[in-house]
Amino acid sequence: MSKPRKPKGRPVSGWLILDKPEDFGSTEAVSKIKWLFNAQKCGHAGTLDPLASGMLPIALGDATKTVPYVMDGRKVYEFAVSWGEERSTDDLEGEATLTSDKRPTEAEISALLPNYTGTINQVPPQFSAIKIAGERAYDLARDGETVDIPSREVEIHRITLLKAETDRALFEVECGKGTYVRSLARDFGRDLGCYGHVSELRRTFVAPFSEERMVPLADLVALEEIEDREERLAALDAYLIDTAEALSSLPHLPITDDQAHRLRMGNPIIVRGRDAPLEEADAYATARGRLIAIGEIGQGEFRPKRVFG
Known part of the structure; x- marks a missing residue:
């Protein structure tokens, strides 16, 4: 063997x-x-x-x-939308598919943004990693196919107009998992009647x-x-x-060396103490500042799901 x-x-x-x-x-x-x-x-x-x-x-x-x-985790993006063209990729890489001579005013843009705050329905771009019948949408798009990508709910926590120019506008958005900034630019342009695409994009924050x-x-x-x-x-x-810094949003359970050994063996440990969490789907345990396990808390026990060496 x-x-x-x-x-x-x-x-x-x-x-x-x-x-x-x-x-x-x-x-x-x-x-x-x-x-x-x-x-x-x-x-x-x-x-x-x-x-x-x-x-x-x-x-x-x-x-x-x-x-x-x-x-x-939440993410923050700074991005620019250039007006007058909708593109096949919804960014600079694609070819123009729709054009317009109209340009939105700052007031029109500002009035639009409340419609894009909170839980919204969004259709991902044709050139995206979304799977359609087992294939990536971008592979189908590169083969010249136009696919029907269903909309899905995404969370927009806030969106701010940073600057409005004649041919483009700068924004900052804080959003949840699965949000496509390129889709925001495309939909802004359609709603404003001028078309648009992302011409600059920078991610500045990924929680935590x-x-x-x-x-x-x-x-x-x-x-x-x-x-x-x-x-x-x-x-x-x-x-x-x-x-462990990646888990800072989860409840934290400091444990002893003996408890750490039990968790590394895949066994649960008893959770005691006045401040101990009662029910948690996800929590993490550390011993001497070192990450030992991610697990769930229930019925007075911490049960490990992922163990660290």
């Missing part, structure tokens, strides 16, 4: 909050970070279009187990990570000049954020 293959790379864990440059895909960014850090595992928490820049949280090692909790935590890719690439491998990796690791 053959031995299991040893994973390539280091078992390094943590979150890197990358400031992704434009014209660089999210998958490409993950591959670059995995190579730079010589990491065994790597993944991102929410695709950012190649034409967009900004925050791309990347999980290394055990932090990949916390990706769903970041994916569900703030803009100040972002690291430009160029800063990481510059460390390749360090010849000593251990010194270079140590310099890269200094940019990593502790895995």
Whole structure:
């Protein structure tokens, strides 16, 4: 019987909050970070279009187990909508499909925004990762097919008009999971009767990570000049954020070393104390400041769902 293959790379864990440059895909960014850090595992928490820049949280090692909790978090985008053209991709990359000489006034734009606040129905772009009959919508669109993508509910917490110019307007939006900014631009243009598409897009926040935590890719690439491998990796690791920070919105349960051992074995532990949570679908446990498990609390027990080494 053959031995299991040893994973390539280091078992390094943590979150890197990358400031992704434009014209660089999210998958490409993950591959670059995995190579730079010589990491065994790597993944991102929410695709950012190649034409967009900004925050791309990347999980290394055990932090990949916390990706769903970041994916569900609120996001903030700054974006520009250029008026007069609707495009096949709803951004600069596509061809113009509809045009108009009309340009909206600042008052018309401001009056529109309340219609896009709260829970709204949104149709994703034709060029999106939505699956239609098992295939990605963008693959079908590249083959020249026009597909009927059903609308879905998304949450817009706030949207602000930052600046209105003759041919474009700048916005900031705070939204929930699954929101397409390109769809917002398309729908703004249709409602205003002038058509529109996203011409600039930058993500500045993915809960719980703030803009100040972002690291430009160029800063990481510059460390390749360090010849000593251990010194270079140590310099890269200094940019990593502790895995548990991704779970800051969840209830926290400090535990003992003995309890940590039980959780690592897959066993539940008893939850005691006046301030202990009673019922929680998701909570996390730490021992001596180190993340041990994510689990659920009920009937006086913490039951592990994901365990960390």
